[in-house]
Amino acid sequence: MRKNRxxxxxxxxxxxxHLSFLGSTPYWWIPGTAAQLEKTRKMFDVKSIPLExxxxxxxxxxxxxxxxxxxEKPGSESKQIxxxxxxxxxxxxxxxxxMAFEKQTTSPEEFARQAPKLEDLSALKRDVxxxxxxxxxxxxxxxxDVVSPWEEFExxxxxxxxxxxxxxxxxxxxxxxxxxxxxxxxxxxxxxxGFGHGSQYESIDSVLHVSLMTYRDVRxxxxxxxxxxxxxxxxxxxxxVPKEVVxxxxxxLSIGRKRLQAFKDGIKYSLERLNPGDRFNIxxxxxxxxxxxxxxxxxxxxxxxxxxxxxxxxxPSERTDxxxxxxxxxxxQATMLPSYMVLFSDxxxxxxxxxxxxxIGEITRTNHGERPIFCLSGGKRVNLFLLDFLAYQNxxxxxxxRDVSQLEEKIAGFYRKIRNPILLNVRFQISGLDSQExxxxxxxxxxxxxxxxxxxxxxxxxxxxxxxxxxxxxxxxEFIFSYDLAKAAxxxxxxxxxxxxxxxxxxxxxxxxxxxxEGAFQEIRELSRKFGIRTPYNL
Numbered sequence: 001m002r003k004n005r006x007x008x009x010x011x012x013x014x015x016x017x018h019l020s021f022l023g024s025t026p027y028w029w030i031p032g033t034a035a036q037l038e039k040t041r042k043m044f045d046v047k048s049i050p051l052e053x054x055x056x057x058x059x060x061x062x063x064x065x066x067x068x069x070x071x072e073k074p075g076s077e078s079k080q081i082x083x084x085x086x087x088x089x090x091x092x093x094x095x096x097x098x099m100a101f102e103k104q105t106t107s108p109e110e111f112a113r114q115a116p117k118l119e120d121l122s123a124l125k126r127d128v129x130x131x132x133x134x135x136x137x138x139x140x141x142x143x144x145d146v147v148s149p150w151e152e153f154e155x156x157x158x159x160x161x162x163x164x165x166x167x168x169x170x171x172x173x174x175x176x177x178x179x180x181x182x183x184x185x186x187x188x189x190x191x192x193x194g195f196g197h198g199s200q201y202e203s204i205d206s207v208l209h210v211s212l213m214t215y216r217d218v219r220x221x222x223x224x225x226x227x228x229x230x231x232x233x234x235x236x237x238x239x240x241v242p243k244e245v246v247x248x249x250x251x252x253l254s255i256g257r258k259r260l261q262a263f264k265d266g267i268k269y270s271l272e273r274l275n276p277g278d279r280f281n282i283x284x285x286x287x288x289x290x291x292x293x294x295x296x297x298x299x300x301x302x303x304x305x306x307x308x309x310x311x312x313x314x315x316p317s318e319r320t321d322x323x324x325x326x327x328x329x330x331x332x333q334a335t336m337l338p339s340y341m342v343l344f345s346d347x348x349x350x351x352x353x354x355x356x357x358x359x360i361g362e363i364t365r366t367n368h369g370e371r372p373i374f375c376l377s378g379g380k381r382v383n384l385f386l387l388d389f390l391a392y393q394n395x396x397x398x399x400x401x402r403d404v405s406q407l408e409e410k411i412a413g414f415y416r417k418i419r420n421p422i423l424l425n426v427r428f429q430i431s432g433l434d435s436q437e438x439x440x441x442x443x444x445x446x447x448x449x450x451x452x453x454x455x456x457x458x459x460x461x462x463x464x465x466x467x468x469x470x471x472x473x474x475x476x477x478e479f480i481f482s483y484d485l486a487k488a489a490x491x492x493x494x495x496x497x498x499x500x501x502x503x504x505x506x507x508x509x510x511x512x513x514x515x516x517x518e519g520a521f522q523e524i525r526e527l528s529r530k531f532g533i534r535t536p537y538n539l
Contacts, residue, residue: 175397176417176450204423204477207232208446208468212483213491214458223458224496225485229468230451231422240420240448241472242277244296244336245270246329249311250345252286252320258404259379263344264311266376266411271307273419274299279335282307285325286318287351296335322349322386326363334371338424338445343375343390344411347383356386357512364393364513372396372444376414378407393509395444420448423470423477428454432464439502446470455499462486500531508535 211228231238247267251260267282274280279296283289292310297303322345329341353359367373375387375398384400391398401410423446430438438456446452465482504527507520528535 175399176444176447176452178413178417178449178451202475202477204238204470204479207238208479210466210481210483212485212488213495214485214488215491215493215495217493217496221459222496223485224499225456225458225488226491226495226498227454227456227466228451229446229454231446231448238422238472238477240275240422241338241424242275242279242336243418243421244279244334244339245274245281246296246339246341247280247282248325248329248341248343248345249282249284249314250286250320250322250343251284251314251316252318253316254320254346254348254350254381255316256379257316259346259377259407260314260316262378262404262407262411263376264314265408266415267311267344268308269408269412270415271299271304273415275419280307282310283325283329284310284314285321287321288318289325289328295332296339319351320345320349321352322347323353323359323362327366330363330366330371338421339371340396340418341371341373343373343387344377345375345387346377346379346381347375347386347390348381349386356383356389359386360390360393360512363390367394369395369442374398374414374418376400376407376411378402378410379404389505389509389512392440392505393513395442397444417450418445418447421445422448423472426468426470428469429467430456430464431466433458433461437503439499439506441506453498455495455502457499458485497531497533500527500533503527504533504535 209230209232211230213226214223215225216223247270249260249263249267255263271280277298279298281296282292284291292307293303322343326341347356349359353362363373371394373391373394374396375391377384377387377398378401380402382400384398387398387400399410399414401407426443426446428443429435433456438454440454443452443454463482463484465480468479470477470479504524507524510520511517524535527533
């Protein structure tokens, strides 16, 4: 027992001494301890550096918003999205690495065009809307094509189980007809000729006639007129002008054997009926371009035989590069004027530049209206939108038939219309009426057997005057006439609908040439609704 007490006593003393030592330790001063402590503290004294949240690049903003913005019907939701885009994009400073990437993947012209237009709402809708990247070969700059209303229209028609051609066939608004003169059974309704006058230009009042018909809509009182201009039976001193014709033949796989054969037979018909002094060439295209001659030649029997053999050797194969075919031929200067380019195709270009609006716009800008373009086609799966407006914007017209068996006859009828040009570079002036509402704005050349039509509107106007100018053999000819609308023959409501067709064509041409225009879209929608017209822009 005594031994146990000693053990407990020793442990207690030991604990007391250890606790006393530990409790007094913080108050003992050891030289150099404070300096070492401060040094140690500074080792862990790290300043807090705020990290900036990476800003989204313009490319990322475009990608995030482009799926939200609707091309056909930009409503209030789209406007809010566009407003937010402008707010975001204005605060973004594009990193140098992003700019370097842009320069590598976008042509300098496209990059410069896009950069300054962030605050331009109309350009924003056009450029940011719904875009697709077209993959081209490594030597060609990557280009950005706007997804076209035609493609959206075609997609909707397919989803609905309808053929787009059934609707667009109704849209061929500007197709001149063979003239009906007194020799064919009497004058046209409202027929009258011009009147003599003094002018710096030679008068051709005696060789052109005019037919006028009007219609007034009882619902709103709006008046519409149809003005037909055609050569008189005896054209007197106006001789037929020799012409150059370049036949552009699409021989790609999508054309098919029957349609290509109809193209061949129609061209053969035309070659047999070229006038003395005419020149021609045939250019076949698919992925590559093959020309019969280096340049247009006169139509002697040997060359026509060579042309027939060339045509017989064509077989449908490969894909279609319509854009390239036109540019290659436009680089070759015309050997004479007029020079006509006649396209035989389904309009379904699928390599190179493929967006219809871009094909139309670029060819039109390159052509400058110098060489009239005509387009002919038939059968199913035809891009009538491209063919119609390519011709319409280049002083020509397009003709189409759904029945391929009638295509050769359609081509023959077309050639008879353009066979005998008598006036080139035709333009007109009108006074006493609203000239802004007269369509089409640009007339093709005048031909001896062909009737051309203008449509316009009026309210309370009565008398008006019109002046037509045309060139021939280096000189300008003039045709002037006046007429009283109250004395015109009465027509039907079809005159109003044809006027609406022509105005819609004009508005669509503006869109393909200048880009997205909400005002033009709105007019198209209103005209389509009022007159029951269906187009790719209102479906």
